[in-house]
Amino acid sequence: MRGGGGGTGGAYKYGSDLGGLSTSPRRPPPTPSPIRFSKFFQANMRILVTGGAGFIGSHLVDKLMENEKNEVIVADNFFTGSKDNLKKWIGHPRFELIRHDVTEPLLVEVDQIYHLACPASPIFYKHNPVKTIKTNVIGTLNMLGLAKRVGARILLTSTSEVYGDPLEHPQTEAYWGNVNPIGVRSCYDEGKRVAETLMFDYHRQHGIEIRIARIFNTYGPRMNIDDGRVVSNFIAQAIRGEALTVQKPGTQTRSFCYVADMVNGLMKLMNGDNTGPINIGNPGEFTMLELAENVKELINPEVTVTMTENTPDDPRQRKPDITKAKEVLDWEPKVVLRDGLVLMEDDFRERLAVPKKTKA
């Protein structure tokens, strides 16, 4: 069984969409272990999820575990993730959790690698920027080395931050971005840009089967309550009855994708035949003031909105052009922001132990 869906690895286009650039690999992809082709051994698909104890990763694991033909291995250093996110799978015979830092090599035998390991919230990725860039560069190099050795297909969760503070709007995959190489966000956005470069170099040089998703702001249940990202901050603040902290000027925009839609898109990308990069996100665009108003109206109309200082290099606008995802993956998001916020509210209320007030 090769890394692809259906286990055939059949139709596969190399660099099928790089604006006509030839990306043909010099060598054919490596061959997986002979046991995968054994007539008498019904092998399951073995899937590694790095960063699988985190927010998106744990939702992805839930979805992968639904398929009884999948065996899932999570490798995570628990910097921002937690075992709690995976508690329902611990002890399951098709599941394995390894405490592992991807900046160190990993020896496992797998067919697919979803490579998510990297802190995603700006306050966490800026906390130890050298470690963040090591995670993106050395971590991706290690996972590509693993993919090369075992002949696995590898998917990188890149980011809309590769577009930096974009001068084109909305952003298509053809846009090369406007990124500060020496700023406080560079450990993350330049790190992900190098990770994308490494993916394509391994693809061209060694024939590795790669997939690159450029993820746009994703939200949903299980985000860390003190994660620092805007949706989790506003929901926690509204539930606690605190003022919603809108960072200035408040007119900056983001496009928010519900996590179930994201996971669906990532799996379609992995099991399809296009390398990407492909934008995966929800094109509904909101200013931070609009987001605050929505959270206030839906969760707690009594809270106030307060303006606070912003951080350097905050992108002023962000909205994915998802034409390619629609065409190539037949994917588009289904959950609108107001519905997703309510689903997230239920989870946050449970974890904060603040039940909804019932009307008298």
Ligand SMILES: NC(=O)c1ccc[n+]([C@@H]2O[C@H](COP(=O)([O-])OP(=O)(O)OC[C@H]3O[C@@H](n4cnc5c(N)ncnc54)[C@H](O)[C@@H]3O)[C@@H](O)[C@H]2O)c1
């Ligand atoms: N959530 C978003 O809006 C968003 C947007 C764009 C891209 N992404 C990407 O998606 C991926 C997952 O994001 P998330 O929102 O779930 O973040 P998260 O912080 O919840 O999850 C990241 C996981 O990676 C683990 N990790 C971090 N460094 C590691 C290392 N060196 N070795 C092993 N594990 C490590 C963390 O412990 C955590 O479990 C990240 O690669 C992120 O860059 C997320």
Ligand SMILES: O=C(O)[C@H]1O[C@H](OP(=O)(O)OP(=O)(O)OC[C@H]2O[C@@H](n3ccc(=O)[nH]c3=O)[C@H](O)[C@@H]2O)[C@H](O)[C@@H](O)[C@@H]1O
């Ligand atoms: O989608 C992406 O590609 C990237 O998006 C986010 O980065 P960012 O958009 O800066 O996320 P937030 O920290 O949630 O900030 C969004 C906006 O909300 C504002 N904000 C944040 C927090 C807050 O309390 N109030 C507030 O107004 C920020 O100034 C910013 O303009 C993620 O955290 C990155 O991991 C991800 O790669």
